[in-house]
Amino acid sequence: MSDAIGWRRSFGLREAGVYYALALLMAVLALAAAANGLPPYFSTGNLTNIAYQASLVGIMGVAMTIVLITGAFDLSVASVAALAAAVLIGLSPVIGFPLALVAALATGAGIGLVNGAIVNLIGINAFIVTLGTLTAVRGLVMVLTDGRSLMVEDPTVLAQMLAFERTRVPAFWPLLLLGLAALAVGVGMMLRRRRQGRALRLGLMIGAAVMVIAALAAGPGFALPVTVAYLLVITAVAALVLSRTVVGRRFYATGGNAEAARLSGIDVTAYKIGAFVLSGLAAGFAGALFASRLGAMNPTALQGTELTVIAAAILGGTSLFGGAGSVVKTVVGALILFTLTNGFNILNLGASYQGLVEGTVVIVAAAIYTVGGRRGVAA
Amino acid sequence: MPLLSARGVAMRYPNGTVALRGVDLDVPAGRVTALVGANGAGKSTLIRILSGAARPTGGSLEWLGQATAFRRPVDARRAGIATIHQHIPLVPTLSVAENILIDRGGIARTQAGDREAVAALLARLDARIDPDARVGDLGIGDRQAVAIAAALAVDAKLVIMDEPTASLAGHERAAVYRVIRQLADEGRAVLFISHFLDEIVRLSDWVAVLRDGGIVLDAETDALTEADIAGAMAGRQFVALARRERAGMGEPRLTVEGLATPALAEPVNLSVARGEIVGLAGLLGSGRSELLHAIFAADRHATGLVGVDGEPVGRSVEERIAAGIALVAEDRVGQGLVPAFDIRRNVALPVGGGWLVDDEAERAAAARAIETLAIKAQGPETAVAELSGGNAQKVTIARWLRPHTRVLLLDEPTAGIDIGARSEILRLIRGLADEGMAIVVASSDFAELLVLADRVLVLRDKRIIASRDAAGLDEDTLILLAGGSAPQGSAS
Numbered sequence: 001m002s003d004a005i006g007w008r009r010s011f012g013l014r015e016a017g018v019y020y021a022l023a024l025l026m027a028v029l030a031l032a033a034a035a036n037g038l039p040p041y042f043s044t045g046n047l048t049n050i051a052y053q054a055s056l057v058g059i060m061g062v063a064m065t066i067v068l069i070t071g072a073f074d075l076s077v078a079s080v081a082a083l084a085a086a087v088l089i090g091l092s093p094v095i096g097f098p099l100a101l102v103a104a105l106a107t108g109a110g111i112g113l114v115n116g117a118i119v120n121l122i123g124i125n126a127f128i129v130t131l132g133t134l135t136a137v138r139g140l141v142m143v144l145t146d147g148r149s150l151m152v153e154d155p156t157v158l159a160q161m162l163a164f165e166r167t168r169v170p171a172f173w174p175l176l177l178l179g180l181a182a183l184a185v186g187v188g189m190m191l192r193r194r195r196q197g198r199a200l201r202l203g204l205m206i207g208a209a210v211m212v213i214a215a216l217a218a219g220p221g222f223a224l225p226v227t228v229a230y231l232l233v234i235t236a237v238a239a240l241v242l243s244r245t246v247v248g249r250r251f252y253a254t255g256g257n258a259e260a261a262r263l264s265g266i267d268v269t270a271y272k273i274g275a276f277v278l279s280g281l282a283a284g285f286a287g288a289l290f291a292s293r294l295g296a297m298n299p300t301a302l303q304g305t306e307l308t309v310i311a312a313a314i315l316g317g318t319s320l321f322g323g324a325g326s327v328v329k330t331v332v333g334a335l336i337l338f339t340l341t342n343g344f345n346i347l348n349l350g351a352s353y354q355g356l357v358e359g360t361v362v363i364v365a366a367a368i369y370t371v372g373g374r375r376g377v378a379a
Numbered sequence: 380m381p382l383l384s385a386r387g388v389a390m391r392y393p394n395g396t397v398a399l400r401g402v403d404l405d406v407p408a409g410r411v412t413a414l415v416g417a418n419g420a421g422k423s424t425l426i427r428i429l430s431g432a433a434r435p436t437g438g439s440l441e442w443l444g445q446a447t448a449f450r451r452p453v454d455a456r457r458a459g460i461a462t463i464h465q466h467i468p469l470v471p472t473l474s475v476a477e478n479i480l481i482d483r484g485g486i487a488r489t490q491a492g493d494r495e496a497v498a499a500l501l502a503r504l505d506a507r508i509d510p511d512a513r514v515g516d517l518g519i520g521d522r523q524a525v526a527i528a529a530a531l532a533v534d535a536k537l538v539i540m541d542e543p544t545a546s547l548a549g550h551e552r553a554a555v556y557r558v559i560r561q562l563a564d565e566g567r568a569v570l571f572i573s574h575f576l577d578e579i580v581r582l583s584d585w586v587a588v589l590r591d592g593g594i595v596l597d598a599e600t601d602a603l604t605e606a607d608i609a610g611a612m613a614g615r616q617f618v619a620l621a622r623r624e625r626a627g628m629g630e631p632r633l634t635v636e637g638l639a640t641p642a643l644a645e646p647v648n649l650s651v652a653r654g655e656i657v658g659l660a661g662l663l664g665s666g667r668s669e670l671l672h673a674i675f676a677a678d679r680h681a682t683g684l685v686g687v688d689g690e691p692v693g694r695s696v697e698e699r700i701a702a703g704i705a706l707v708a709e710d711r712v713g714q715g716l717v718p719a720f721d722i723r724r725n726v727a728l729p730v731g732g733g734w735l736v737d738d739e740a741e742r743a744a745a746a747r748a749i750e751t752l753a754i755k756a757q758g759p760e761t762a763v764a765e766l767s768g769g770n771a772q773k774v775t776i777a778r779w780l781r782p783h784t785r786v787l788l789l790d791e792p793t794a795g796i797d798i799g800a801r802s803e804i805l806r807l808i809r810g811l812a813d814e815g816m817a818i819v820v821a822s823s824d825f826a827e828l829l830v831l832a833d834r835v836l837v838l839r840d841k842r843i844i845a846s847r848d849a850a851g852l853d854e855d856t857l858i859l860l861a862g863g864s865a866p867q868g869s870a871s
């Protein structure tokens with residue numbers, strides 16, 4: 001592959017559009033904030049806040065991306081998260097927080113397994129099955145909570161929940177060291193003078209530089225909300241597994257051409273069901289975080305969030321037809337969505353316009369890099 | 380005045396590949412024009428341009444003497460060009476009849492006379508296909524026949540066919556020949572692509588040879604021999620593979636006992652020795668592919684014993700692969716390639732090896748495959764969706780060329796592969812057998828089977844009806860055994 005094409009492919013709108021969209025959006029908001037005499041947009045507090053707000057959707061989005069990669073769909077995540085939240089709050093006073101957390105995760109994974117089994121073993125379309133579980137699981141939440149809000153009163157449990165959700169983890173050194181390490185890897189690749197992966201190398205270096213600059217700008221006292229740390233770790237693990245391991249390769253192959261994958265000896269059904277289990281597990285985890293945030297939940301909690309999760313994945317360029325997608329870009333997609341919400345808040349714009357503008361921006365962002373990508377191809 | 384002419388048509392794909400560099404071609408009415416060339420020469424690209432499915436990056440088209448630019452496939456279709464593309468785009472969820480009549484006007488989904496029309500078209504092709512069958516359930520050969528029928532259903536002035544006979548055998552192939560001649564005799568123009576030189580010499584009035592995106596020979600067929608055409612295609616003389624007696628088969632390598640599946644009429648027993656090449660001859664729907672899929676356990680309903688080197692092997696694809704069995708499926712788009720993957724990842728697809736992706740090893744394996752099979756691509760990172768048909772086919776074979784493979788099942792391995800590469804692949808298969816692999820190869824090209832195989836099994840109506848030593852067997856006998864009647868249209 002000639003270099004110019006490698007560059008165009010990696011940095012073209014189709015591949016990198018979602019990063020540009022986030023950068024552009026932030027720049028616009030920063031300018032708007034400055035023009036209105038508001039406190040600086042690019043403050044550690046504000047940016048951390050956006051990441052914190054996006055973290056639950058991000059976590060579910062990572063798993064959703066895997067489901068989409070295998071060519072399926074999961075509409076039930078928000079209901080499953082609510083159920084996991086109810087399980088955690090309901091069981092914590094009885095069996096203690098750690099066991100209740102395990103139970104919440106197991107609930108999520110279990111429903112994922114049911115979804116996956118029905119879709120793949122009986123062969124019903126994932127859309128219908130998970131639309132069914134979306135409704136049924138929400139109904140189960142209603143039954144379990146009797147339609148009332150649940151709340152934790154036991155102070156030890158509350159403390160454990162806060163520790164699980166509210167702690168901040170020191171992030172200055174990890175960020176700085178990771179950034180430096182990535183820079184070193186990039187330089188190492190440069191020294192080896194391999195022609196392949198020059199674009200990848202540049203991407204790595206840009207990412208590394210961003211990390212280092214962010215760490216230095218935030219200062220040595222910089223700490224991240226632990227939820228954001230969970231999101232980062234989950235995303236990193238998923239991204240590494242998908243891109244660097246044979247298991248990841250097989251998820252893509254399963255969605256890219258299930259029959260070819262099967263004839264290559266890949267247990268396609270197991271991978272498809274596995275994706276649903278991961279999705280349920282991630283939803284369970286997100287639900288547990290949600291419950292721990294306030295030590296309370298009401299039965300309609302997170303309603304409609306599944307659409308935000310799917311929107312994040314699609315914004316990140318995940319194909320609805322399977323076989324393609326990137327978890328990192330999904331997380332960036334989630335950041336775009338929450339940056340928008342956050343922008344409305346800090347600029348104090350009328351809430352009535354929020355839905356309209358958000359929806360439009362989502363479509364425009366997606367259109368820019370789809371059409372832009374296509375132009376690039378036709379040129 | 381030619382019906383359609385191309386003037387200096389050039390095509391540069393966005394990835395930088397120059398597929399056509401200034402092609403001039405005339406397609407007059409009443410004539411059968413054959414377009415030939417090696418894999419990746421640019422034939423399908425030219426067809427896509429002529430039929431409005433792609434826009435050239437240079438040059439122009441004239442239709443009935445008028446400069447035209449077909450912006451969309453419907454434009455070409457309305458002008459009177461019916462096209463059968465190489466990767467047959469049919470709607471898998473619709474019935475055969477609905478696919479054939481897909482762009483018929485009118486409002487009602489089914490109209491009086493539809494059935495008769497479809498039945499007549501299929502009869503013209505000698506195709507025994509149920510008009511109500513779902514296209515997705517058909518084998519690739521039947522789908523090819525449906526695509527041809529769909530092209531005949533519109534009253535086209537020019538019919539373009541990209542490798543219409545690649546998956547057809549015996550009388551089905553002869554029926555296509557007959558239709559092509561008929562079309563020309565009715566005063567229509569036919570432009571067809573084929574890798575079968577004998578077919579081209581018998582059938583066409585005019586031959587245009589493409590090499591590396593340019594026309595290198597444009598002449599009346601009568602003035603040419605197969606060797607001339609082959610020489611122009613390759614730019615060199617090429618040597619056809621001759622039959623060779625192969626000595627000393629080893630121990631049985633693949634043993635099949637009581638292999639039964641609803642897809643076959645009766646249980647199959649079969650033993651293939653180390654180094655032996657067994658050919659499966661049969662027409663469309665004779666059970667060739669079904670047998671291979673059953674041996675590979677790709678057919679979930681297959682029961683019976685399959686063993687490799689005396690060891691019984693479990694009843695799943697994974698276990699069969701682990702035991703060293705490999706299948707190159709016939710339908711490369713549906714069952715072979717992951718279109719979103721590049722060559723490297725497609726070659727590395729089969730299970731085995733470690734848990735981490737080893738980029739360097741994979742790249743080296745892909746580079747080796749590109750080299751061994753002469754795949755025309757920019758490199759291991761080329762997306763398979765950007766390969767020409769024959770080169771994509773080579774990728775599906777390359778996947779299994781690894782030391783682990785002990786039994787190789789090949790279903791139409793040379794479909795769509797040009798003659799030069801074809802004899803290379805046959806040589807490669809023979810080489811693998813010489814190293815001790817047991818090979819079962821199904822092909823609708825009986826001449827090829829006779830060159831390659833040590834033993835030929837003939838299938839008919841989903842059962843094995845004969846097993847013959849390939850030495851001393853000739854093509855006509857094989858055709859008689861397989862189909863009951865020799866093809867008349869092929870004028871052999």
Ligand SMILES: Nc1ncnc2c1ncn2[C@@H]1O[C@H](COP(=O)(O)OP(=O)(O)OP(=O)(O)O)[C@@H](O)[C@H]1O
Pocket residue numbers: 392393394396397398416417418419420421422423424425465755756764765766767768769770795797
């Ligand atoms: N969509 C595409 N994008 C980029 N390159 C392409 C694309 N399609 C084809 N090519 C390249 O253009 C060249 C010509 O391809 P084409 O499909 O026209 O060959 P062909 O003559 O039909 O070969 P075959 O006999 O194998 O079908 C090849 O080098 C191929 O790799």
Ligand SMILES: [Mg+2]
Pocket residue numbers: 422423424465541767768769
């Ligand atoms: Mg072609």
